[in-house]
Amino acid sequence: MRTPGIDFHTHPLLVREMVERHPELAKAARETYYIGNNFQPLETFHLELDLAGIEKAVVLPMDASTAAGAVFWTNEHIAELCRMSTRFIGFASVDPHRKDAPERLTCAVQTLGLRGLKLNPPMQRFFPDDPLAYPLYETARDLGVPILFHAGMSWEPGSRLQYGHPLRFENVAADFPKLRIVLAHLAWPWVVEAVALALKYPNVHLDTSALYFDNPRDFLRFAMTHQVPLTVFERSLRKQLVFGSNYPRVEIKNMAAAIDALGFSEECLNMVFRRNADALLEAGR
Amino acid sequence: MIVKLIRIEVQSRQDLEMIDITGQIERAVADSGVRDGLVWAMTTHTSAGVLVTEGIECLERDVLAHLERLAPKQPPEGTYGYWHNRYLDFDGRLGFNAGDHLKSILSGVNCIFPVENGKMVRGSRQKAYFVEYDGPLARTVLIQVLGEGSTNDKT
Numbered sequence: 001m002r003t004p005g006i007d008f009h010t011h012p013l014l015v016r017e018m019v020e021r022h023p024e025l026a027k028a029a030r031e032t033y034y035i036g037n038n039f040q041p042l043e044t045f046h047l048e049l050d051l052a053g054i055e056k057a058v059v060l061p062m063d064a065s066t067a068a069g070a071v072f073w074t075n076e077h078i079a080e081l082c083r084m085s086t087r088f089i090g091f092a093s094v095d096p097h098r099k100d101a102p103e104r105l106t107c108a109v110q111t112l113g114l115r116g117l118k119l120n121p122p123m124q125r126f127f128p129d130d131p132l133a134y135p136l137y138e139t140a141r142d143l144g145v146p147i148l149f150h151a152g153m154s155w156e157p158g159s160r161l162q163y164g165h166p167l168r169f170e171n172v173a174a175d176f177p178k179l180r181i182v183l184a185h186l187a188w189p190w191v192v193e194a195v196a197l198a199l200k201y202p203n204v205h206l207d208t209s210a211l212y213f214d215n216p217r218d219f220l221r222f223a224m225t226h227q228v229p230l231t232v233f234e235r236s237l238r239k240q241l242v243f244g245s246n247y248p249r250v251e252i253k254n255m256a257a258a259i260d261a262l263g264f265s266e267e268c269l270n271m272v273f274r275r276n277a278d279a280l281l282e283a284g285r
Numbered sequence: 286m287i288v289k290l291i292r293i294e295v296q297s298r299q300d301l302e303m304i305d306i307t308g309q310i311e312r313a314v315a316d317s318g319v320r321d322g323l324v325w326a327m328t329t330h331t332s333a334g335v336l337v338t339e340g341i342e343c344l345e346r347d348v349l350a351h352l353e354r355l356a357p358k359q360p361p362e363g364t365y366g367y368w369h370n371r372y373l374d375f376d377g378r379l380g381f382n383a384g385d386h387l388k389s390i391l392s393g394v395n396c397i398f399p400v401e402n403g404k405m406v407r408g409s410r411q412k413a414y415f416v417e418y419d420g421p422l423a424r425t426v427l428i429q430v431l432g433e434g435s436t437n438d439k440t
Contacts, residue, residue: 016423034377040423047298047421155377214370215381217359249378251419253300 002266004055005273006089007252008280009148009184009209009244012059012073012081014040021080028072032062034155037248042084048247049087052256054273057247058089060118060148066097067125068158075104079112089281091116091148094136096126102139109143115281120150121168122159129171137176146180146205146280151187151194153212155249166194173201180280184244186210191227198240199232205280206237207244208259208272216250216258224262234268242280243273289317290429297333297420301353303345304415306335306426307407310398313428314405322432324405327395329427332385332419334392340412348392348416356387385418392416400432 012018013029016039029035049057059081061073071093078090092108094101094117108114117140121128128149140147151164166187173181182205187194189212198204211219224230233241245255259272291313295304306326314324328335338344360366367383396413399406407413415426 034374036376037378038423041296043296044421044423047296051300051421155372211379213372213379214366215359215379218370254381 002053002260002269003274004053005243005256006277006281007049007052007054007057007245007247008182008207008242008277010057010059010247010252011249012045012078012088014038014248015045015081016041017084018077018081022077025073025077028062032068032070032072032156034157035248046085046087048252052245052252054243054252054256056087056089057252058091058116058148058244058277060091061093062118062120062123063093063095064120064124065095067095067123071095075108075112075114078114082113089116090114091118093118093120095124096130096133096136097124101133101136105136105139105145106143109145114145116145117147118150119147120154121163122150122154122161123156125160125163127163128168133172134175137172137179141176141179146182148182148184148207150185151183152185152190152210153188166190166197169204170197170201173197173204177201177203179203181205182207182242182280184209185246186223188212188223191223195228195232195237198237202240205240205242205276207242208255209244209246209250211246211250211255216254217261220255220258220262230263234264238268238271239276239279241272242276286432287317287319287322287434288429288431289313289319290427291316293426293428295415295424295426297415297417297422297424299417299420301349302417302420303349304417305340305412306415307340307411307413309426310413310428311405314400314430315403317430318434319400319430319432320403320434322400322430323397324400324428324430325395325397326413326426326428328415329425330394331389332382333424334389334394334416334418335396335413335426336392336416337396337407337411337413339410345414352388352391352418353384355391356384358382358384360384382419388416388418400430
């Protein structure tokens with residue numbers, strides 16, 4: 001029986017209590033993320049975590065001021081949600097195009113209590129290795145907070161895949177060896193490239209929130225046994241892999257069951273589901 | 286003629302779960318003012334159901350287990366796959382829950398009972414269940430009561 005885990009990748013788009021307080025969040029769910037599911041009480045999120053054997057979830061906002069002219073979920077929304085439940089770990093979002101991006105991140109961490117930074121190069125329309133984002137990386141490194149980058153495929157119609165190619169993260173990993181980077185979604189379809197980065201750079205981590213066809217069990221088996229052998233994750237990347245679901249694009253229960261079924265040792269599962277996330281989050285405390 | 290429609294929310298707590306809603310239907314009848322007519326309940330979802338069976342825990346388990354055998358969430362490996370396993374652009378996600386939709390079809394999404402002298406009429410062992418096939422979720426069930434009220438209402 002593995003340790004109750006942390007889901008490193010969730011979007012609180014359907015939390016009804018937040019949508020009732022801030023009706024504009026309904027538009028973000030429908031028109032930005034194209035999530036058509038019904039809004040749900042906070043209790044459903046908790047039950048979903050319980051069913052998956054997950055204790056806490058990282059919840060993510062999105063500031064796309066420059067690319068889309070909007071902040072879809074603000075850092076203040078995330079902080080408000082975290083005050084409603086001790087089971088949430090709030091991350092910030094900052095538009096790297098903004099000149100005051102480093103100050104905004106500092107405020108989000110030091111004033112709002114957020115514990116990481118989420119960046120989405122395709123939605124925020126910047127290349128990860130563009131020097132414009134470097135001041136933000138320096139600040140994240142100095143604050144000791146991890147950056148969770150969207151990487152790989154993007155569903156959002158306005159986004160472009162080129163911004164999420166894993167090789168665009170190599171300069172960041174090399175130039176900021178003390179910055180802890182998580183590439184989301186296994187950077188699918190470029191899993192081999194993402195694994196190469198993680199093998200070469202110990203500050204690069206991968207999250208498992210990948211599902212682009214079939215079902216979680218079959219997709220993750222394809223990506224994590226056929227595209228890259230499971231033994232590579234178990235033996236070489238066991239400290240650099242974290243569980244993520246991408247809820248509500250997919251239920252946490254299904255992604256957790258798929259990872260549980262891959263064939264990892266129990267020790268490795270405990271690292272993927274908990275210890276690696278703890279290590280990423282604790283360094284900044 | 287009285288026609289009353291109410292919406293109730295049912296919070297499922299498990300992936301597969303049977304939730305007894307008989308009392309809520311009876312209350313809807315009592316509150317409706319209908320003396321003789323009928324009441325029916327329907328879930329508005331396509332991966333959930335409404336059915337009537339004997340209200341005992343062992344049968345609840347059997348119903349869920351048998352529906353899962355008939356329409357598994359994931360078919361046995363090497364047998365068949367679901368066409369529904371694909372990206373649904375209108376939902377912003379993959380639809381890999383065909384088995385749950387199929388269970389909903391097998392069980393049905395509604396039930397109906399007569400109303401006599403202001404009370405729902407059912408067999409002594411019958412219970413009405415909301416059935417979750419893809420929980421946990423907050424779900425909606427519609428209950429509609431139709432019929433004649435007191436003598437004064439018969440116009």
